[in-house]
Amino acid sequence: MDFDALWAELAPIGRYAGTGGYRRFSWTVADAECRAWFTERATGLGLDVRADRNGNLWAWWGDPAAGDAVATGSHLDSVPDGGAFDGPLGVVTALAAVGRLRESGARPRRPVAVVAFVEEEGARFGVPCLGSRLLTGAIGPEWSGGLRDADGVSWAEAYAAAGGEPEAMGADPELLGRLGTFVELHVEQGRGLVERGAAVGVASSIWPHGRWRMDFSGAADHAGTTRLADRRDPMLPFASTVLAAREEAAIAGAVATVGKVFVEPNGTNAIPSAVHAWLDARAPDEAALEATVAGVLGAARRYAAKERVEFAESRESYTGEVEFETGLRDRLSLLLGGAPILGTGAGHDAGVLSAHVPTAMLFVRNPTGISHSPAEHAETADRHAGVAALTRVLEELACA
Numbered sequence: 001m002d003f004d005a006l007w008a009e010l011a012p013i014g015r016y017a018g019t020g021g022y023r024r025f026s027w028t029v030a031d032a033e034c035r036a037w038f039t040e041r042a043t044g045l046g047l048d049v050r051a052d053r054n055g056n057l058w059a060w061w062g063d064p065a066a067g068d069a070v071a072t073g074s075h076l077d078s079v080p081d082g083g084a085f086d087g088p089l090g091v092v093t094a095l096a097a098v099g100r101l102r103e104s105g106a107r108p109r110r111p112v113a114v115v116a117f118v119e120e121e122g123a124r125f126g127v128p129c130l131g132s133r134l135l136t137g138a139i140g141p142e143w144s145g146g147l148r149d150a151d152g153v154s155w156a157e158a159y160a161a162a163g164g165e166p167e168a169m170g171a172d173p174e175l176l177g178r179l180g181t182f183v184e185l186h187v188e189q190g191r192g193l194v195e196r197g198a199a200v201g202v203a204s205s206i207w208p209h210g211r212w213r214m215d216f217s218g219a220a221d222h223a224g225t226t227r228l229a230d231r232r233d234p235m236l237p238f239a240s241t242v243l244a245a246r247e248e249a250a251i252a253g254a255v256a257t258v259g260k261v262f263v264e265p266n267g268t269n270a271i272p273s274a275v276h277a278w279l280d281a282r283a284p285d286e287a288a289l290e291a292t293v294a295g296v297l298g299a300a301r302r303y304a305a306k307e308r309v310e311f312a313e314s315r316e317s318y319t320g321e322v323e324f325e326t327g328l329r330d331r332l333s334l335l336l337g338g339a340p341i342l343g344t345g346a347g348h349d350a351g352v353l354s355a356h357v358p359t360a361m362l363f364v365r366n367p368t369g370i371s372h373s374p375a376e377h378a379e380t381a382d383r384h385a386g387v388a389a390l391t392r393v394l395e396e397l398a399c400a
């Protein structure tokens with residue numbers, strides 16, 4: 001099947017009609033439908049599809065035991081109301097590129113694999129790139145098994161309900177040792193390729209970034225009868241902290257976002273008992289990131305103390321600066337006719353794998369640069385340019 005046919009099949013799965021965005025969260029019905037679709041189409045291509053001990057799906061062309069495999073792929077899960085391309089573009093392009101190679105009669109000298117990593121966005125359980133972090137041992141199964149979604153369901157419970165074996169989760173050095181190269185194609189989440197007038201680019205780096213949970217605990221009370229002087233309202237230090245995040249980021253040349261917040265009990269006429277919020281912070285280097293986060297958390301503590309509100313914070317995930325291997329990066333740029341080389345502030349499974357396997361990323365032009373939104377887009381011609389580019393890269397890495 002060609003790219004357009006594969007793309008059209010996957011498109012309706014997990015799409016929320018009310019917003020046009022996607023709600024493909026790990027171990028839900030939509031996720032199971034995506035995984036079933038992937039398995040059916042990869043099997044139809046003649047690939048051998050296997051889930052690894054952490055639930056990541058691998059579709060093999062050739063015997064994995066031969067080693068030095070060329071792997072490509074991305075993720076199928078989404079952020080809440082995410083776009084169609086973030087993740088799926090890499091997976092569908094990988095299937096289409098392998099299909100082209102097989103149709104051409106290519107005979108790879110080493111195994112080729114198409115992978116769909118689980119929980120890349122961390123939308124349901126809070127930690128991004130969970131599947132690749134488990135595979136590489138970056139985090140342990142006991143900690144990740146205990147991650148809970150908004151309803152209190154743990155990763156282990158959800159994984160077991162989806163047919164997984166939580167007791168088998170953990171680092172997989174044998175599988176990791178079989179990978180010779182990993183290449184992830186992804187829609188660009190920015191306008192670098194638009195500004196350079198190119199359909200496809202090669203990644204140079206990923207900004208260091210992380211997520212911090214912030215809990216403000218005060219005293220629930222009546223909105224109408226509680227004097228201002230008697231209040232311990234957690235909403236006030238929370239609101240000031242959101243503004244401080246913007247100020248601190250501007251000072252450090254970083255970016256900081258508070259996009260997720262839970263208010264307890266969340267009643268119009270009740271002073272909240274608690275506000276739970278998450279800070280997403282990213283910066284060009286680790287010193288700038290550290291300064292930004294320290295500034296925000298320091299402000300949160302000061303504002304909380306001023307309102308006699310308790311404050312607690314915890315770092316839920318962190319990814320240091322990723323520099324993709326320059327030899328592979330330059331080789332692919334040259335192979336693709338001098339494709340532009342550009343960095344990103346978005347995290348990817350490729351960033352996690354790059355510490356263990358020679359890794360590269362290809363970006364496909366996004367006309368507006370918008371992502372994590374139903375407005376995310378890539379023109380059909382650029383999607384096809386991505387298929388041609390990945391096909392060429394796989395041919396070079398697996399067949400030459």
Ligand code: HGY
Pocket residue numbers: 120121128129345346347348
């Ligand atoms: O948040 C990110 O950078 C990625 O989309 N997981």
Ligand code: MN
Pocket residue numbers: 079086121372
């Ligand atoms: Mn994303």
Ligand code: MN
Pocket residue numbers: 075086087120186347348
């Ligand atoms: Mn992504």
